Amino acid sequence: MHLPTIISLVLVLFVLIPPGEACPLVCICKWKGGKQTVSCRNQGLDTLPDGIDPETQVLDISGNKLGVLPKHAFARAGLLNLQKIHVSNSRLTQIDAGAFSELINLVEVDLSDNYLPAVPSLAFKETPFVRDLNLGGNPIKRLKNGAFRFLPQLVKLDLSRCQVSDVEDQAFAHLAILETLKLNSNLLPILSNYTVKSLSQLHGVELHDNPWECDCRLRDLKLWIETKNIPHPISPTCHSPQRLSGRRFSELPVSEFACPPRIVWEGGGGGGVRQVGVVEGDNATFDCAFEAVPSPVVRWYLFGRPILNNTILSFSRKFIIFEENWKSSLVLTNTNLKDGGDFFCVVENSAGFVEANFSLEILPLPPYQNILDTSHIVVVVLAVVTILIMLAIGIGVFLWYRWRLAKQRAAQSYKGNGHGPPGGELLTPVKPPRISYDYEINSGSLVHQNGFKTHHAHHGKGGGGDSNTADNPDLILETNNTSNYQEHGGLGGEEESNNSELNWEQASLSYRNLGYATEYPTDYGLPIIHENSVYSDDTHSTAFYPLPPHPNGAIPHNVSLPLSNGCSSTVMSGVWNKNKVGARITAPNARDSPDEGYQEGYVGTDV
Structure with missing residues (x-):
C-alpha cells in the first residue's frame, strides 16, 4: 500500500471517530486548570461544531458568527457536563429561552461583546447555580425589574460598556449575595435609592465613565459608598449640574447632592401668578407647597422686602408664617384696602431656588354692611370692662364711707346716752x-x-x-x-x-x-x-x-x-x-x- 493512501485513510478515520473519542478539527482540546477544555475561537462558525467530547467542562466558541443560540443548543450536543461557556464577540443577537437548559453544573457564562439588546433572563431558567455572568459590551439599554430572578447564586456581574441608561428599582432585587458589580462605561445618570438598597452585600463596584447627575437622586448612592466603604478603583465623576461638572464623588460633601426646589400647586397647573382675593377685614392666606432635597429655606417677600414671622403692622394686623409638611403658609390678618399687592415665596437650597408669585386683591365691604374692625371691638370691650371696674370700686368706696359714717354717728349717740356701743362691742x-x-x-x-x-x-x-x-x-x-x-x-x-x-x-x-x-x-x-x-x-x-x-x-x-x-x-x-x-x-x-x-x-x- 502506498504511503499517500495510508495517510488518507488515517484522516478519514479521524473524522469518522465518534463523539467523545476525538476533538473537532477546528477546535483545540486540552486540559487547562484541571478541566477538560475545548477552544474553537475565531473559526467563523455559525453553529456548534460536531464531535466535541461530552466530558468537556470548558467550551470557548468566542469570535465566531453564531448569531443565535437556539433552545437546548448544548443539551442536543451532549455537553451536559459544561461548567463554563464563553461565547463572547460572536455576533449574538438572540439567545432563546432554555438555550442553557439541563446544564445543571454551569457556573460561568461569558456573553460579552455581542448584540444582545436585553438580559436573556429566560435562557437561565434551568441554571440556578451560575455565579459569574458577563454581559459587558452589549447594547443593553435598560435593566428591567427581575432581570436576574433565575440567578440567585450570582456573585459577579459585569454590565460594563453597555448602553444602560435606566436601572429599574428591582432590577437587582434577587441578587442577594452579589459581591462585585461593574456598571462603568454606560449611560447611567442616576441610581435610585431602592436599587442601591438591594445591593447590601456588595464588596466592590465600578461606576466611573457614566454621565452622573449629581443631585438628590444620587444622594443615597453617595451615602452608601461612604458609609459602607465600598471599594471602587476609580471614583465616579459628576457630569451635571453645571456647578459640579467634572468633580469627583470623593471630593463632594453629601449636602452638594441636592435637587433644586420645585413649586407644587394645589389642584395641578403650572407656574404663573396666583390670584388671592379676600374681603376687607378677613385674613389673607398664601400657601406655597414645594419639593426639595435637602430641605430648603423659604422666604416671603413683599415689595422686595423680606417678611418676618409675627411682623406687626398695626394693633390687630400682622404677618404669621407657618411651615409644615413641605408647605409654607403666609397669613395676613385683618386686611384692609391698602394691603393689595404682589407677594413672593422663594424656596432655596444648595441646588438652586424657585419662586412663586401671589397677587392679593382686597374686596371692599358692601355699603350696607357695617362691621366693626377687630381693633375697635377690642377697644370697646376694654373700655366697658374698665368702666364697670371703676364703677364697682366707686360703689364700694361709697358704701364703706356710709357705713363708717353711720358707725361713728351711732358710737357718738350711744356715747352721749351713757350706754355701750351697739352689738355688745365693749372697750x-x-x-x-x-x-x-x-x-x-x-x-x-x-x-x-x-x-x-x-x-x-x-x-x-x-x-x-x-x-x-x-x-x-x-x-x-x-x-x-x-x-x-x-x-x-x-x-x-x-x-x-x-x-x-x-x-x-x-x-x-x-x-x-x-x-x-x-x-x-x-x-x-x-x-x-x-x-x-x-x-x-x-x-x-x-x-x-x-x-x-x-x-x-x-x-x-x-x-x-x-x-x-x-x-x-x-x-x-x-x-x-x-x-x-x-x-x-x-x-x-x-x-x-x-x-x-x-x-x-x-x-x-x-x-
Missing part, C-alpha cells in the same frame, strides 16, 4: 385715778316715802357746792352696806377723802326691794334707773335714782330738793366723768372694793 375697762371732793352732809334720814334718795353735795371749804358739783365731771356717788348712815371724808382744808361713802341706815334692805333679782345682777351692781326717775345728760348736778322708802321718812334739811311730783327727796349729787360712759354706786349688799362694780367696757370715777 377694755380702764379705771381713772381717784378724785376726792369735800362734802358737807348733815345727819338725817335719806329715805323719802316716795322711794327716792337724793344728795346734794357741797364742795370746798365754805360751800357753794351746787355750781362746782354741776361742773365736775368726775364726781360719782358711792354708798356702802352699813347699818347707820355715816359721813366720811374731809369737810374742809386740803385733806382729801379717798373713800367717802354714804351708808344705808337699813342694813337689811336687799336687792329685791330695789327691783333686782336675788342673784348677783348681770349689770355688775350698777343701779338701774327707774322708769319714773328723771335723768338728764346736761350739766345739772342733780340726779334721781329709785330707792326703797326710809323707815323714819326723815330727809336731811340741807339736801332736800323738790321732785317733779311735788315731793321732797334726798338727792345724791354726782357728775358723770367726762366720757359720760359709766358710774359706780354701792348699794346694800354690794361689793365694797372700789375696783368692783365697773361694767366691762365702761370707764368711771368713784368718790
